[in-house]
Amino acid sequence: MFDTLSDRLSGIFTKLRGKGRLTEADIDATAREIRLALLEADVALPVVKAFIHRLKERARGSSVSQALNPAQQVIKIVHEELIHVLGGEARRLNFAKQPPxxxxxxxxxxxxxxxxxxxxxxxxxxxxxxxxxxxxxxxxxxxxxxxxxxxxxxxxxxxxxxxxxxxxxxxxxxxxxxxxxxxxxxxxxxxxxxxxxxxxxxxxxxxxxxxxxxxxxxxxxxxxxxxxxxxxxxxxxxxxxxxxxxxxxxxxxxxxxxxxxxxxxxxxxxxxxxxxxxxxxxxxxxxxxxxxxxxxxxxGDVLTLIEQAEAAFDSDQKEKMTAKLLGGEQFTLEDFLEQLAAVRKMGPISNMLSMMPGMGQMKDQLAELDDKHFDRVEAIIRSMTPTERTTPKIINGSRRARIARGSGVTVMDVNQLLNRFENAQKMMKQMGGMMGLPGRRKATKSPKNKRKGTKGGGGGGPRMPGGFPGGGMPQLPPGMDPSAMPGADAFKAPRLDFGKLMRKDKDKDQDK
Missing domain, CATH: 3.40.50.300 (P-loop containing nucleotide triphosphate hydrolases)
Incomplete structure (x- = not known):
């Protein structure tokens, strides 16, 4: 619903990047553009006037942090004023002292x-x-x-x-x-x-x-x-x-x-x-x-995404997967199918991804995503025997062709799923190793992979198992800097180099 307004505000913030400080002219020009954006979004005129008045007062006042650049300052003020316009904080229902x-x-x-x-x-x-x-x-x-x-x-x-x-x-x-x-x-x-x-x-x-x-x-x-x-x-x-x-x-x-x-x-x-x-x-x-x-x-809206995930994944399922990870057991396609069913309870994949920070810049890619990806993956897994789901390495060429016919996809789709799932299994094992748990990954003997973490990984760290048949999870457009996304500068978090962590972890194993 707010896509048009979000796009307009993103464009306004982008113009402020690179400026050393906010001048009177910058404040007036930015306020004018935000005013037009709110009016185009059909916001009531009295609300727009009050919003712009508070924005100008705060941008000129002492409440602005000198540690922030102009774009960060405006984002911070607009964010807080939007919260104010929308009510400040959530209110609970008033319940009667005596029911009902x-x-x-x-x-x-x-x-x-x-x-x-x-x-x-x-x-x-x-x-x-x-x-x-x-x-x-x-x-x-x-x-x-x-x-x-x-x-x-x-x-x-x-x-x-x-x-x-x-x-x-x-x-x-x-x-x-x-x-x-x-x-x-x-x-x-x-x-x-x-x-x-x-x-x-x-x-x-x-x-x-x-x-x-x-x-x-x-x-x-x-x-x-x-x-x-x-x-x-x-x-x-x-x-x-x-x-x-x-x-x-x-x-x-x-x-x-x-x-x-x-x-x-x-x-x-x-x-x-x-x-x-x-x-x-x-x-x-x-x-x-x-x-x-x-x-x-x-x-984004990470808190809502977390709450939806907690509601979709029941406690028994979470305990089962935790025990499996702690016990060093193999992550199977049957487990993946259960996880997939829980994810689908959370709603359309495009809605979930839109709650992640920075995804507003990828509306075109998100619009192309639909649950048909999940349908094809589920059909492929359900076309396998229970033994094949537990040990997918036993699936030979003829069985892959049979699974493809049974699920209505191509053999290439089946191969892609199995290859990506193998990478997901390695990632789960690496996670257990990083936590110092049983099932820790053994050091690779091949000198070629000495500094690369996993085969073909190039030391880049674990990646989510995307690449579903018919198209994978969305990627950032070429040349896009994630730090340039709206709000990224004002809400930075320390960056963890998982590839580096795993390489150190592996070297320790080899030294032992």
């Missing part, structure tokens, strides 16, 4: 309230709660049926005493749902209310009636992030009419300019609590302003 906690969802028709109700219920259930979904949208055709389907997919009970389609009293349903929750030991009630195509008095009166009947702990406004400035005006209307306490951004994976996401917090004064990033129920998470600001500036 009541959460009321409000918003226009088509914003995704019903689907989001299921996502929120599923997320709360994963946190250990027992939520109850309430079908209080009795006017939109099949709204009740839709919530029942969503609730079934989320594994959450749905309270729907009325059929809907214009029949029933939504205020009475919402009020009765509280007693139902108490009787059935549900600690959270999520009320899905009706919306309209636009703001009208009837909808507001109904929303106010439901609010007064259930006395919610949270009134969450669901905003379609693709609508733009109209969404911000609607949020203001609900804030004044019903009194919202938080915002949820839906359809954040769309291709709109993102102005609503950058404007709603500043305009309404209410925090963004959650973000919906896809159509699946699991495409939902807490909104972190600092992480979103880092994504916009092309700095």
């Amino acid at each position: 906690t009541v959460i009321m969802l409000a918003g226009l028709q088509g914003a995704g309230k019903t689907t989001l109700a299921g996502k929120l219920a599923r997320w709360l259930k994963a946190q250990g709660s027992q939520p109850l979904l309430v079908a209080a949208d009795l006017q939109r055709p099949n709204a009740v049926n839709q919530l029942q389907v969503v609730g079934q997919r989320a594994g959450v009970e749905v309270y729907a005493p009325e059929p809907g389609n214009g029949v029933g009293d939504p205020i009475a349903v919402a009020k009765e749902s509280i007693e139902h929750a108490r009787r059935h030991m549900r600690d959270i009630v999520i009320v899905d209310t009706a919306g309209r195509l636009g703001i009208d008095a009837e909808m507001m009166a109904q929303a106010v009636g439901i609010r007064d009947a259930v006395d919610p702990d949270e009134i969450i406004f669901v905003i379609d992030a693709m609508v733009g400035q109209d969404a911000v005006a609607t949020a203001e209307a609900f804030r004044d009419g019903v009194g919202i306490t938080g915002v949820v951004l839906s359809k954040l994976d769309g291709d709109a300019r993102g102005g609503a996401a950058l404007s709603v917090r500043e305009v309404t004064g209410q925090p963004i609590l959650f973000a919906s990033t896809g159509e699946k129920l699991e495409d939902f998470d807490v909104f972190h302003p600092d992480r979103m600001a880092s994504r916009i500036l092309g700095m």
